[in-house]
Amino acid sequence: MNRTASPSPAPPQSPLPATLRRNAPLVPTDSAASRALAAVIAILTFLAALCAGAAEIVASSADQWQGAVAQEVTIQIRPSPGRDLDADVARAEGLAKGTPGIASTRVYSKAEAERLLEPWLGSGLDLSDLPVPRLVALRLTPSGPPDLKPLRASLVEALPGVASLDDHALWLRRLSTMANTFVGVGVGLVALVLVATGLAVVFATRGAMAGNREVVEVLHFVGADDDFIARAFQRRFFRLGLRGGIIGSVAALAAFAFAGLAAGAWRSGPAGEEIEALFGAFHIGWRGYASVLLIGVIASVVTGIVSRLTVRRFLA
Structure with missing residues (x-):
């Protein structure tokens, strides 16, 4: 008498890696490396925003000084x-x-x-x-x-x-040269910080490509082209850059607000009067706020573009 053999139970399947699960992002944004990159972008954005805001304060103060001095001339009688x-x-x-x-x-x-x-x-x-x-x-x-x-x-x-007339032209030229030099140094520092941000993104993108090599090969096997993979990396790194840029910009705005409050508290003393005479009330104005926010946006855009270029170069 033949008995039908019962099917043997299927061996238990091990869970797929996180990068191979369904609906899993190609480039995880919640990993330790991603959080570290977002922190680096936030710090660099904060430093760049401080440079831009300081340059705006100096430029505004110089304009006020020049306007006040240009409205007055002096006769000296010896x-x-x-x-x-x-x-x-x-x-x-x-x-x-x-x-x-x-x-x-x-x-x-x-x-x-x-x-x-x-x-x-x-x-x-x-x-x-x-x-x-x-x-x-x-x-x-x-x-x-x-x-x-x-x-x-x-x-x-x-x-x-005995008498001589001083129209302060020499002093105004020196003041303008000093203010322009400081603003130029600030712009240069902002550019260097953005370059450092791009270099950090290059290394982070290469690390992400190396960590997801198997996934990239599978995507190539099923017909995905290089542009599709580059767009996936660009979107992920753009979000990381946007997160870091927002954090850095908000921190810079908070730093300027704190400096303004501190300058107002010290205004009653002689040191506060001198600081206010040199730098005003640490109010960066609408141009300063716009430049700080713009730096955060630029950092995120640079992050996305650099990651895309790095991926295309890596896949070439």
Whole structure:
């Protein structure tokens, strides 16, 4: 009597690797390497945003300084033996008031002129025996810079060797050069940080390609072309770059907000007044905010483009 043999149970199947499971992403974004890359992009974006914001602060402060200085010129009257200094000051002020384009004049007293020397000579000194020049500040009309050549010629004719007119042109050129240099250095640092971001993405992409070599070979076997694989890597790395860029940009904005609050708290002291005079209230303005956010977007775009190019070069 023949008995039908019962089928033997199928051997248990081992679970597929995570990269080969159904609906599994080609490039996992939750791995330790992906999180590390997102952290690196966030740090680099934060540094680049700080450079861009600092450059914007310096540029805005320089514009304010130039605008304030360009609206004022100064007549300097030097003491001379045998001359009445007060009469020379009054004569120079009268010539300035009669010049078109001068809105107002202000004569600095002897005590005020001596106080202007305290940052260089120190306070508490008796300067009565020193030939401290007197100053007449001229406020220009907002309609535009007037022609100061007639006033300069009148001062030379009326007060030869005593009075001189300073339009601060040399100081303005130096200030503009300094501000442009600082902004150029900031732009260069931002470019270097973006280059470093691209290099980090290159190494991360090559590591991901090496770790997913079997998957790439299977995709090639079933007919997937290089462009399909490159797009998959680009999307994944773009998301990593966008995550890191957003974190870095938000951290930079928080740092500038904290610096503004700290500057406001220190404003009551002498150090705070000097900091505010140099850098303002650490307010980067809408251009600064836009540049910080733009750097985050650029970092994510650079991440996606570099990963795509690296994959195409790897598969070639």
